[in-house]
Amino acid sequence: KQEVTQIPAALSVPEGENLVLNCSFTDSAIYNLQWFRQDPGKGLTSLLLIQSSQREQTSGRLNASLDKSSGRSTLYIAASQPGDSATYLCAVWGDNYGQNFVFGPGTRLSVLP
Amino acid sequence: ETGVTQSPTHLIKTRGQQVTLRCSSQSGHNTVSWYQQALGQGPQFIFQYYREEENGRGNFPPRFSGLQFPNYSSELNVNALELDDSALYLCASSFGAGEIGSEKLFFGSGTQLSVL
Numbered sequence: 001k002q003e004v005t006q007i008p009a010a011l012s013v014p015e016g017e018n019l020v021l022n023c024s025f026t027d028s029a030i031y032n033l034q035w036f037r038q039d040p041g042k043g044l045t046s047l048l049l050i051q052s053s054q055r056e057q058t059s060g061r062l063n064a065s066l067d068k069s070s071g072r073s074t075l076y077i078a079a080s081q082p083g084d085s086a087t088y089l090c091a092v093w094g095d096n097y098g099q100n101f102v103f104g105p106g107t108r109l110s111v112l113p
Numbered sequence: 114e115t116g117v118t119q120s121p122t123h124l125i126k127t128r129g130q131q132v133t134l135r136c137s138s139q140s141g142h143n144t145v146s147w148y149q150q151a152l153g154q155g156p157q158f159i160f161q162y163y164r165e166e167e168n169g170r171g172n173f174p175p176r177f178s179g180l181q182f183p184n185y186s187s188e189l190n191v192n193a194l195e196l197d198d199s200a201l202y203l204c205a206s207s208f209g210a211g212e213i214g215s216e217k218l219f220f221g222s223g224t225q226l227s228v229l
Contacts, residue, residue: 004155043117043203043220044156089155100146100169101218103155 002027004092004104012110017080021107023073023090030094035064035075038087038106047088048075080111116140117206117221125227126194134189134224136204144168145187146218147179148203156203162187191226199228 003026013019023033032051036044048057048064050073056065063076073090087108091101116139126132138145144163148156158171162181176192185206191198202225205218 041201041223041225043222044205044218045220046217049217091155100158100161100171101156103148103157105153105155 002030002092002094002102004090004102006088006090006104006107008107009105010108010110012112013080014112015080015082017111018076018078019080019109021075021077021088021109023075023104025071025073025092025102025104027092027094028068028071030068030092033064033066033073033090033092034101035062035073036089036091038089040087044089077109080109082111082113084111085109117204117219119202119204119221119224121224122222123225123227125229127229128194128196130194130228131190131192132194132226134191134202134204134226136187136189136206136221138185138187138204138206139219142206142208142219143185144207144209145181145185146205146207147187147189148205149173150201150203150223152200159189194228196228199226201225 005024007022034049035047038044050057050066061078066073087106089106091103118137120135146161147159150156159173160170161168165181178190181187201223203223204221207218
């Protein structure tokens with residue numbers, strides 16, 4: 001059974017800092033890993049999708065890496081802004097657990113002005 | 114905006130009642146997935162519908178059921194509501210089902226269900 005964990009559970013940083021969010025998964029047989037953003041009481045917005053054959057993906061100030069063999073992914077946010085405040089979730093898609101994503105619990109990020 | 118709309122946005126029910134949640138998928142998408150998200154947790158997969166057929170189910174009891182219509186919109190029905198059913202219910206649409214490359218999901222804003 002796939003289990004996804006995220007550390008830390010919550011993070012508070014001053015504006016302008018670079019930061020790293022961590023995601024770990026127990027079953028390395030995944031097709032891809034995705035990072036999502038969720039604002040309070042809202043749905044999820046996809047940020048970055050990394051296929052299992054890839055090592056990283058970049059979009060603007062966001063960079064996500066994937067080490068499938070060790071079951072880890074990181075999301076790097078450069079020059080954080082108050083608008084980045086949200087919960088960030090990682091999710092993995094694989095063949096061993098049906099047609100669905102398995103999500104981590106998320107990291108709640110607060111960027112202070 | 115993802116083009117996925119859910120209704121209602123909020124709902125209050127009492128234990129034992131039945132509820133129906135609705136989802137309109139993004140134009141061109143033929144697959145709808147439903148997730149339950151309890152407070153402070155990640156979403157949990159309930160089931161997926163592809164071309165009006167259930168195409169995968171998570172660890173939820175049979176009182177959670179669904180439908181997909183010819184226009185690919187969908188309903189989630191929950192019977193005999195329990196207090197633990199209180200959660201945000203998210204609908205996500207995509208094109209294709211379980212195929213590699215079909216995993217790009219577009220989520221709606223969810224329905225917040227409170228069971229008293």
